[in-house]
Amino acid sequence: MGPKRIKLVKVEEVNYEEEVAALKTALEDKNNEIETIERKAANDRKKQEETIDNLKLMKEVDGDNDKREINNLKMKLRESINIVDQLKEKIECPVCFEIPHTGPVPVCP
Helix, strand or coil: CHHHHHHHHHHHHHHHHHHHHHHHHHHHHHHHHHHHHHHHHHHHHHHHHHHHHHHHHHHHHHHHHHHHHHHHHHHHHHHHHHHHHHHHHHHCCCCCCCCCCCCCCCCCC
């Protein structure tokens, strides 16, 4: 009976070695998958950071454009107000300071 047990133990050892080798291979495959996922995550993080930087830059540019547009509109408004004031001076009655709303506009000599 002794020799038979030895053979069974050797067969079991071989099976365990095959299982260990299979598990090591599976573990290596999973580690490779993890490394691939980590690299992809790092690339995604870089892309997100670049996108955020680009959006911040676009916001700054838009803010500058908005400021320029506001200044241009203010200048146009000042010009319009100046023109209205000049027209008002020409047609405003110097006695009652009323502005006629219909024609003809009387003009003092």
